[in-house]
Amino acid sequence: MTTIEFKNLTFGFDTQASYLFDQTRLVLQSEWQLGLVGRNGRGKTTLLRLLMGDYHYKGKIEHQLDFIYFPQKVTDKTKLTYDVLQDLSHFELWKIEKEITLLNMNLDSLWRPFESLSGGEQTKILLALLFVDDQHYPLIDEPTNHLDATSRQQVARYLHDKQQGFIVVSHDQLFIDQVVDHVLAIEKSQLVLYQSDFSTYLEQKQQRDQFESAQNEKLKKEITRLKQTAVQKAEWSRGRERDKLGSPNQPGSGAIFDTGAIGARSARMMKRSQTMMKRMRQQANEKAQLLKDVEYVKSLHMNVKPSHRQKILTVEHLQLSYNNQPLFDPISFEIQKGQRLAIQGSNGSGKSSIIQYLFDAFHGEATGITSRLQGLAVSYLSQDYDNNQGTLREFADQHALNYSDFLNNLWQLGVERQVFQNRIEDMSMGQRKRVALAQSLVTPAELFIWDEPLNYLDIFNQQQLEAVIQKIQPTMLIIEHDRHFLKNVATKTLTLSLNNGK
Structure with missing residues (x-):
């Protein structure tokens, strides 16, 4: 059994204010068919690239695997598709023809310029090359892009039946459910590993988000009450201080016990209001940490130009x-x-x-x-x-x-x-x-x-x-x-x- 182990992995791009991964510790089994999920920009492709050794990082990534990344980068799309594939890897013609046929493509696509293929055909050609290679551990990044429904099913069946492990990134819920037995979710502040499919992960996350949101609403009400109370007490203490000093029309009595008592009460109330404000800020910060992984769907703006033409x-x-x-x-x-x-x-x-x-x-x-x-x-x-x-x-x-x-x-x-x-x-x-x-x-x-x-x-x-x-x-x-x-x-x-x- 081979593992992929992350020991205190820390990485971030120079242009970013915070790390994508900070002291990350994680152990993955190489035989897992692992779905890597998360919102765009959270570091899914970056994690695959770190495994490929494309970036410098702090900490350790330990494994004994040879990785291959999909999609492979095509440098000259004007070449014949066969020549493009030969530039990327060495293979026997009959093997690539077999995979192309399994992916429901015509063999003559090999002898057309790569750029003349549709986006879906280009994806399937590169997948065929990936499938020919049985010596490397696949890191598969968004394989469903450009694929029609039939092709997605074909790729899903292939990956599901594959006798080795892999890591696949996809936002297609149905596809992920069909091919994985583990899910690694990159959330805002943490990596969460599930021994399940994507639907189970989403259900559990939604339950967690609902609980945290409900807790948030309760705390908001408490914070509002504390804030109002703190303001009232602060205003009372300021009022008592004015009473102690008196005014031009109604000066204070000047009695020592009056000013002393009012001043002491004023100081106590001011201290209590400050304590309340400090408590409010502390609870707000704690709640901000609690809600860090809740996702919200926000509204977009679409600029439709008014037109009288039908x-x-x-x-x-x-x-x-x-x-x-x-x-x-x-x-x-x-x-x-x-x-x-x-x-x-x-x-x-x-x-x-x-x-x-x-x-x-x-x-x-x-x-x-x-x-x-x-x-x-x-x-x-x-x-x-x-x-x-x-x-x-x-x-x-x-x-x-x-x-x-x-x-x-x-x-x-x-x-x-x-x-x-x-x-x-x-x-x-x-x-x-x-x-x-x-x-x-x-x-x-x-x-x-x-x-x-x-x-x-x-x-x-x-x-x-x-x-x-x-x-x-x-x-x-x-x-x-x-x-x-x-x-x-x-x-x-x-x-x-x-x-x-x-």
């Missing part, structure tokens, strides 16, 4: 193809003001290609007719935000964003204030995704086009998006694999298919 976008008999090979059967749809169209389909079916076509960025063949409003204000949330760089101020100026609204959305999405000082390219993927999301939310628009908005977002962020969309009722075109999310926000659905197969 018909926003019309598409008739659209079909997109590469090299005369159609991606899907001809489609027609219309989006009117206040409607939210969800486009669904398997990985590689052409969902993102439709968005590229609408922005005149599709490089294949297209047939059909599209009618859109002149001067239509569009806010676009892309899958790819690697080019977002610079400080938050520079980014906001570059995109003409209201800086205050932009930062407020970031804060509400759970980005800590100290992260505001970081450059975007130095942030975690979850933080960078929330920068892109905050940008889209505050961009004034008549139509919001979101391509897989939930990638890298935690369950609290998903609830926030559902709440703001249900409240504001914006006009949207959404590509997303999460059926629960679409059920709560979409008003109509279009599913792509190709009758002659792909």
Whole structure:
């Protein structure tokens, strides 16, 4: 039996005011199928990178394992997919073909440029390479990003049946429940280990949060009472001091026992009020420590541009193809003001290609007719935000964003204030995704086009998006694999298919 042991692990980035991990002590068994969960920015990817030896830290991490990290970094996406994989690892062709087939992909994807694959296809190709390797301990970071529902089930079954342990990071509750037997939660102030699935962890955490919140309400009432009493007593003692000194119209008697008695009572009451105030502050601080792990879902701001126009976008008999090979059967749809169209389909079916076509960025063949409003204000949330760089101020100026609204959305999405000082390219993927999301939310628009908005977002962020969309009722075109999310926000659905197969 092999262990991964953290001994007094201490680590934080230079740009952060506090440590991500401070004197952390933890022992993990290598045969566990471990789910690593927690809100964005809490250090999940950082913990995996520490295991990989990518950062310097204080303390010790002891193990006898060779780790492999997913997703592997692709440096040249213009290469053929086969060459990209050869750059990352050595493998026998039949083995990678077997894994690609198990992941429900065509073998010809190996001989296409990597950049021509959809986000989901790229994910599955890199997973296939991970699955070929049986000599390393897998550290799997967000494997469900870009994957359709069928592919998520395929990956879940593979991991569930795997005969070795691994650590997997994911915000997909159903996926985590299917593949793990232990959960390690990174909360605001501690690491909590559970021998259970994600649903059990969430249930226990919700019960703990409810108890702490109830205790908080009780203490708030007590603090209010103490504060009022302290103020009253302080005012009484000041009044007695004025009585002792007298006033120009009614001077004090001057009797020694009067001033002495009043002064003594005044001093006692002042001391008692100060004691009460000190007690109040102490209890408030204790409660702040008690509530440090309670999570709250905060409201977001969405900048919908007022419009009197009803018909926003019309598409008739659209079909997109590469090299005369159609991606899907001809489609027609219309989006009117206040409607939210969800486009669904398997990985590689052409969902993102439709968005590229609408922005005149599709490089294949297209047939059909599209009618859109002149001067239509569009806010676009892309899958790819690697080019977002610079400080938050520079980014906001570059995109003409209201800086205050932009930062407020970031804060509400759970980005800590100290992260505001970081450059975007130095942030975690979850933080960078929330920068892109905050940008889209505050961009004034008549139509919001979101391509897989939930990638890298935690369950609290998903609830926030559902709440703001249900409240504001914006006009949207959404590509997303999460059926629960679409059920709560979409008003109509279009599913792509190709009758002659792909």
